[in-house]
Structures are given as C-alpha cells and as structure tokens.
Amino acid sequence: MEVRKKHLNGNQIKLIAIIAMTIDHLTWVFFPGTQAVWYVFALHIIGRLTAPIMWFFIAEGCHYTHNIRKYAARLFVFAILSHFAYNFAFGIPFLPFSNGSFFNQTGVMWSLAWAVVLIAIFRNEKIPQWAKYLSIPILCLITFPSDWSCIAMMCPFFLYQHRGNFKKQAIDFVVWTLMYAIVYFFFLDKLYGVLQLFTFLTIPILAQYNGERGRRVPGTKWLFYIYYPAHLVIIGILRIVLHGNISIIF
Numbered sequence: 001m002e003v004r005k006k007h008l009n010g011n012q013i014k015l016i017a018i019i020a021m022t023i024d025h026l027t028w029v030f031f032p033g034t035q036a037v038w039y040v041f042a043l044h045i046i047g048r049l050t051a052p053i054m055w056f057f058i059a060e061g062c063h064y065t066h067n068i069r070k071y072a073a074r075l076f077v078f079a080i081l082s083h084f085a086y087n088f089a090f091g092i093p094f095l096p097f098s099n100g101s102f103f104n105q106t107g108v109m110w111s112l113a114w115a116v117v118l119i120a121i122f123r124n125e126k127i128p129q130w131a132k133y134l135s136i137p138i139l140c141l142i143t144f145p146s147d148w149s150c151i152a153m154m155c156p157f158f159l160y161q162h163r164g165n166f167k168k169q170a171i172d173f174v175v176w177t178l179m180y181a182i183v184y185f186f187f188l189d190k191l192y193g194v195l196q197l198f199t200f201l202t203i204p205i206l207a208q209y210n211g212e213r214g215r216r217v218p219g220t221k222w223l224f225y226i227y228y229p230a231h232l233v234i235i236g237i238l239r240i241v242l243h244g245n246i247s248i249i250f
Contacts, residue, residue: 006207010057011214013205014224017053020046022231028090029238032248034192041191045198051108051148052155052173052202056209058112059159062119072120075113078225082107085229086147088236091247096145103188104249105145109228111152114143118157151180170203 024047031040065071086107087094096105121127121135140150155176162168177199185193214220239248 006210008205008208009210009212009214010060011217011220013053013209014057016205017050018224018227020049021228023047024050025089025231025235026238028248029235029242032243034189034195036191041195044195045201048195048198049202049205051152052177052199053206054108054112055115055152055156055173056159056169056202056206058115058156059119059163062116062156062160063163068116068120068123072113072116074225075109075116078229079107079109079113082109082229082232085232085236089232089239090235090249091239091245092249099247102145103149104147106147107228107232108147108152110146111143111148111150112156114139115153115156118153119160122157122161149180151176166207170207173203174200 023043027040027043027047031037031043034044035041061071062068083106084094086092087105090104092104093099118135118139122132136154139153143150143153146152155172158172158176159169162172177196181193181196183193184190184196239246
C-alpha cells in the first residue's frame with residue numbers, strides 16, 4: 001500500500017498560524033466585537049487556525065526539548081511580556097479581574113506555559129499519581145482567566161499523551177474545542193461559540209505535518225516567540241488611533 005507523502009514542516013505550519021493570527025487580530029481592530037457580517041466572520045474563521053497549531057507544537061516542543069524546565073521558563077517569560085501586550089492590544093486592564101470579568105484577562109501564552117508544567121509533572125516518575133491528578137484542577141483554575149482558558153493547557157497535555165497517533169490527537173482537538181464552544185454559546189456569546197467550531201479546519205493542515213522542523217534559518221526559533229507580543233503592541237496602537245482607549249474584544 002502506497003503511503004501518502006506529507007508536505008508541511010513545522011516552520012511552514014507555524015507560519016500559517018502567524019498569518020491567521022494576524023488576520024484575526026486585525027479584524028478585531030477594524031471590526032470590533034463579534035459580528036455576523038459575512039466577510040468579518042470569514043476573516044475570524046481564518047483566525048481559528050492559530051490556537052490548535054500553537055497547542056500542537058507545544059506538545060511537539062515538550063517531546064523534542066532537551067530541558068523541559070528551560071522550555072517552560074522561556075514560555076513564562078514571554079507569557080508575562082505578552083500579558084501587557086495582549087491587554088494593551090484589546091483594551092483590557094493590566095490588573096486581572098479589575099474589569100469585573102473572569103475571561104480573557106491575559107494572553108494564551110499563560111496557558112501554554114502551564115501546559116508544559118503539567119506535562120513535566122506527569123513525566124516525573126518521582127511525583128505520586130495522586131499529586132499528578134490533583135495538579136490538574138489546580139492548574140485549570142490558574143489558567144482559567146487566559147485567552148482560550150484552561151482549554152489551551154489541557155489540549156496540549158492530551159496531544160502530548162497521544163503523540164504518534166494523529167487520529168487520537170484529532171479527537172483531542174474536537175473534544176476540547178467543542179467544550180469551549182459550548183460554554184461560550186450557552187453562557188457568553190452564541191455567535192462567538194459557533195465561530196470556535198471552525199478550529200476543526202486545522203486538522204487537515206496538521207495531518208500534513210511531516211515531523212520535520214524545516215530549514216534552519218538564523219533567528220527563526222525566536223521569531224515565533226517574539227512575533228506574538230510584538231504584533232499585539234502594533235494592534236494596540238491601531239486600536240487607540242482608530243477607536244480611542246476602549247475595549248474592542250468583548
């Protein structure tokens with residue numbers, strides 16, 4: 001039986017995520033709030049490709065890293081930087097919960113950093129099982145206020161557990177994204193909840209991942225870290241120029 005060749009390396013898929021994220025965030029700036037206008041909704045659909053790709057490569061990063069502690073520390077540094085960039089971009093107070101909301105109080109990097117911590121906990125054979133399972137609800141509470149909430153921690157964790165079995169990983173995407181969509185649909189914003197279902201479009205893209213990082217270009221490793229907070233600062237400047245110092249996301 002002929003095995004179909006997979007055509008996308010890690011850098012190429014990450015570039016797709018960057019482009020999709022930029023389109024999505026620019027759409028929030030130029031068309032604030034969740035809108036039912038077809039072309040605005042279509043632009044946000046493109047943006048749904050980003051989060052699952054981030055989750056997938058957090059799991060990959062945990063597999064390939066030589067030092068998971070340094071990997072987590074690096075993510076936490078950028079999570080702190082990204083907190084100010086994310087909140088500035090969308091007009092969210094820097095002090096969490098000061099606007100009376102428990103959602104979207106910081107960027108997704110916060111949850112991704114804790115995903116690495118959770119993976120490291122379960123990899124550590126010295127930690128008893130009861131402590132490992134107790135860490136899950138504790139870390140879910142810690143990551144709950146971020147963009148994509150604790151979903152952005154739990155999905156990478158399961159993707160790591162199911163690494164090497166893309167069918168199970170595809171189910172992970174469906175289960176965790178569906179959970180997030182249901183919460184938003186019934187309790188926060190129906191249209192935004194429906195929008196999250198389009199994250200499933202990422203599955204055929206990731207199915208083309210060939211397991212290779214791609215061509216080694218100097219600075220590429222740091223590009224994917226730096227771009228996230230850097231582009232958010234630009235988004236924040238555009239927000240103030242176009243709308244003044246108001247919130248544009250919810």
